[in-house]
Amino acid sequence: xxxxxxxxxxxxxxxxxxxxxxxxxxxxxxxxxxxxxxxxxxxxxxxxxxxxxxxxxxxxxxxxxxxxxxxxxxxxxxxxxxxxxxxxxxxxxxxxxxxxxxxxxxxxxxxxxxxxxxxxxxxxxxxxxxxxxxxxxxxxxxxxxxxxxxxxxxxxxxxxxxxxxxxxxxxxxxxxxxxxxxxxxxxxxxxxxxxxxxxxxxxxxxxxxxxxxxxxxxxxxxxxxxxxxxxxxxxxxxxxxxxxxxxxxxxxxxxxxxxxxxxxxxxxxxxxxxxxxxxxx
Numbered sequence: 001x002x003x004x005x006x007x008x009x010x011x012x013x014x015x016x017x018x019x020x021x022x023x024x025x026x027x028x029x030x031x032x033x034x035x036x037x038x039x040x041x042x043x044x045x046x047x048x049x050x051x052x053x054x055x056x057x058x059x060x061x062x063x064x065x066x067x068x069x070x071x072x073x074x075x076x077x078x079x080x081x082x083x084x085x086x087x088x089x090x091x092x093x094x095x096x097x098x099x100x101x102x103x104x105x106x107x108x109x110x111x112x113x114x115x116x117x118x119x120x121x122x123x124x125x126x127x128x129x130x131x132x133x134x135x136x137x138x139x140x141x142x143x144x145x146x147x148x149x150x151x152x153x154x155x156x157x158x159x160x161x162x163x164x165x166x167x168x169x170x171x172x173x174x175x176x177x178x179x180x181x182x183x184x185x186x187x188x189x190x191x192x193x194x195x196x197x198x199x200x201x202x203x204x205x206x207x208x209x210x211x212x213x214x215x216x217x218x219x220x221x222x223x224x225x226x227x228x229x230x231x232x233x234x235x236x237x238x239x240x241x242x243x244x245x246x247x248x249x250x251x252x253x254x255x256x257x258x259x260x261x262x263x264x265x266x267x268x269x270x271x272x273x274x275x276x277x278x279x280x281x
Contacts, residue, residue: 038249045246062250070233079229089152098162158203165199
């Protein structure tokens with residue numbers, strides 16, 4: 001190996017590891033600053049910069065204050081109900097609709113697919129006036145079930161994910177089961193649906209994270225404080241006279257705990273589902 005080749009080799013190694021360290025630092029810096037701020041008192045936050053360590057790491061007043069003042073207990077219950085129902089509903093509706101569009105050829109099949117694709121290109125904010133008028137006219141404002149139906153009805157990505165997986169499942173499975181006397185419902189729920197585990201895991205992660213972090217639609221359609229979600233509760237400490245970022249950071253950490261616990265408990269299933277989906281087909 002010549003000197004030039006050695007220089008290129010070590011230069012590439014340096015660039016590779018430097019970029020990994022740099023982007024890891026960029027990704028972790030907001031999290032670290034949020035944790036530091038969450039343990040500071042109001043006086044410490046006002047008189048120090050964000051990276052100055054707190055005097056005591058045993059100061060949990062911000063966490064208890066954020067939990068009680070923002071009503072995060074009720075917000076967690078509301079968010080849990082919304083996430084569970086929306087995720088289950090989206091998976092069932094998306095998978096069944098994808099089954100129909102993929103397995104049955106009928107007039108308008110391609111048009112429906114194109115309309116779904118066209119819907120993903122429309123900015124959601126541009127349709128909020130019409131959506132709000134529709135929700136108001138049918139009495140879905142300030143009702144948890146109305147918000148749940150709205151969130152289930154805006155998921156197009158999961159439909160395409162399921163369609164792609166159905167295209168990689170041989171139609172001979174359907175034909176064999178149909179010849180043995182199985183109905184279409186039996187074919188779907190007992191034969192095809194279990195094979196969609198990678199797609200189900202992928203859609204559950206995408207939809208669950210999106211719904212859990214959703215603020216704009218929740219703020220617009222759930223103005224009642226009793227119906228607020230976790231994302232809405234964090235805005236309790238913001239106002240025209242300033243924001244209490246030490247309490248906000250404490251609330252952010254509290255809101256991260258359920259997702260972190262779920263990830264640790266089901267990380268094997270999550271990783272297996274995502275990796276299986278990555279090599280599908």
